[in-house]
Amino acid sequence: MLATATSTSAMQGGFKDVPTEAARQFRAIMNAIARPGRIEAVDGATPPAPMSVAAGVMVLTLCDPDTGLYLAGDHDTADIRAWVQFHTGAPIVSAEKADFAIGHWDALAPLNAFSIGTPEYPDRSTTLIVEMDALSTQGAALTGPGIKDTARLSLPDTEAFQRNALLFPLGLDFFFCAGTRLASLPRTTKVTERGAS
Amino acid sequence: MTDYNFAYLDEQTKRMIRRAILKGLAIPGYQVPFASREMPMPYGWGTGGVQVSAATLTPEDVFKVIDQGADDTTNAVSIRKFFQATAGVDTTEETDKATVIQTRHRIPEAALNEDQILVYQVPIPEPLRFLEPRETETRKMHSLEEYGLMHVKLYEDIARHGAIATAYAYPVKVEGRYVMDPSPIPKFDNPKMTMPAIQLFGAGREQRIYALPPYTEVVSLDFEDYPFEASKADHSCELCGADDSYLDEVIVDDQGGRIFVCSDTAYCTARQAAQQDTPTPQAQEAAV
Numbered sequence A: 001m002l003a004t005a006t007s008t009s010a011m012q013g014g015f016k017d018v019p020t021e022a023a024r025q026f027r028a029i030m031n032a033i034a035r036p037g038r039i040e041a042v043d044g045a046t047p048p049a050p051m052s053v054a055a056g057v058m059v060l061t062l063c064d065p066d067t068g069l070y071l072a073g074d075h076d077t078a079d080i081r082a083w084v085q086f087h088t089g090a091p092i093v094s095a096e097k098a099d100f101a102i103g104h105w106d107a108l109a110p111l112n113a114f115s116i117g118t119p120e121y122p123d124r125s126t127t128l129i130v131e132m133d134a135l136s137t138q139g140a141a142l143t144g145p146g147i148k149d150t151a152r153l154s155l156p157d158t159e160a161f162q163r164n165a166l167l168f169p170l171g172l173d174f175f176f177c178a179g180t181r182l183a184s185l186p187r188t189t190k191v192t193e194r195g196a197s
Numbered sequence B: 001m002t003d004y005n006f007a008y009l010d011e012q013t014k015r016m017i018r019r020a021i022l023k024g025l026a027i028p029g030y031q032v033p034f035a036s037r038e039m040p041m042p043y044g045w046g047t048g049g050v051q052v053s054a055a056t057l058t059p060e061d062v063f064k065v066i067d068q069g070a071d072d073t074t075n076a077v078s079i080r081k082f083f084q085a086t087a088g089v090d091t092t093e094e095t096d097k098a099t100v101i102q103t104r105h106r107i108p109e110a111a112l113n114e115d116q117i118l119v120y121q122v123p124i125p126e127p128l129r130f131l132e133p134r135e136t137e138t139r140k141m142h143s144l145e146e147y148g149l150m151h152v153k154l155y156e157d158i159a160r161h162g163a164i165a166t167a168y169a170y171p172v173k174v175e176g177r178y179v180m181d182p183s184p185i186p187k188f189d190n191p192k193m194t195m196p197a198i199q200l201f202g203a204g205r206e207q208r209i210y211a212l213p214p215y216t217e218v219v220s221l222d223f224e225d226y227p228f229e230a231s232k233a234d235h236s237c238e239l240c241g242a243d244d245s246y247l248d249e250v251i252v253d254d255q256g257g258r259i260f261v262c263s264d265t266a267y268c269t270a271r272q273a274a275q276q277d278t279p280t281p282q283a284q285e286a287a288v
Helices: A002-010 A020-033 A054-063 A078-087 A159-167 B010-024 B047-056 B074-086 B135-143 B148-161 B187-193 B267-279 B282-287
Strands: A069-071 A100-104 A127-131 A140-143 A151-153 A173-178 A180-183 A191-194 B062-067 B100-104 B117-121 B172-176 B178-180 B200-201 B208-212 B219-220 B247-251 B259-264
Touching: A020 A054, A020 A173, A020 B010, A020 B047, A020 B074, A020 B200, A054 A078, A054 A100, A054 A127, A054 A180, A054 B010, A069 A078, A069 B074, A127 A191, A127 B148, A159 A191, A180 B135, B010 B200, B010 B208, B047 B074, B047 B100, B047 B200, B047 B208, B062 B074, B062 B187, B062 B267, B172 B200, B187 B219, B259 B267
Parallel strands: A069 A100, A100 A127, A127 A173, B062 B100, B100 B117, B117 B200
Antiparallel strands: A140 A151, A140 A191, A173 A180, B172 B178, B172 B219, B200 B208, B247 B259
């Protein structure tokens, strides 16, 4: 039966030793957001396609029944829902209620659907996990906390991140995932068009 | 080790703390509320720092704990043993060998690098708390960036004492936005806070986590005509001779005798060892 097949595969692809693997993967995720533009390697998760390993690692490390997860576009499949449900118990919610949102850049639009927090609680905002085909340290120039001089990262857009930074201390935080690699762009980072690289 | 989950806390608690740490790094200086847990030590003994360390440590880390700069005080020894037992991590007293350093009230003298994480134990995370006791009000003041009261407090210091008398927990402004309590570190340490390492702050009783990414701009509040000054006792260390480190005053007898020694024991010990390895000029002459 199809339902049985789905539920069996949903049980695969989690961390083998949750406490130690989650700790190691969290270190990579923390290093990424503390140093915007730096690309970190992660592994240990095998989510159903089209979710990348890196996005799967983020889900396993950070999501649980306390965090609403929004699956955008082609990520909203029965397989992914079952996998998320089995490994984390995170409720699948709409964009407005999401603590985390996963999808390709175009599928996540419009960004103003997501919560940017409130002036008294700017932490009550959505973290976007953006699936990318590739990540490289060439592209838009990044400056801000966590960056010594300037960092560079291949971003799917420039203007959207500039608008987001203007909202500080409110705003969205972004992670970009490609295969087993991830990088981050928190709301503090100022993005400028590519200069001489 | 088998009796506990890795690093003591359960996984759901660690995830909750980890999410708070990420928000803290995304909004530097903002105090993120978190559901602080009861720890097997009393509030005021570093329960916030311990929870942040528990959520941060990996099996490969080398862990160091200092209390007022010292590795060998009760609080430091017991927290170090706690994570030795529950996380099985290696520990060290040498600053440059540590990857995660939990601290109470000091920043190590040796400069930290990009691969290190500094975890502060914080008693009162709210810099405005002694000026305005209501959380609803201080939260509003942060949201409106209304920090006039803090400047009035510093001004009153000057009016009363002729200088800004605040010597520790000296308020800082982070990236031109949030006024933050650096925890009760001496103001001597404030200029070090713009550093290559990640800084995480945990307040267990007050249930707040905040953070500074590397190289974040941290400015001590002051006035144009009364600029901030990182002060220390006007002596050099009795044991290692350092004149650039923060000093503790120690009473050594009951005749009022006192000496000044480095508060950072690892720094002082390393300097003393280096001096013993290098023969003094007299010893070199004797050898010839």
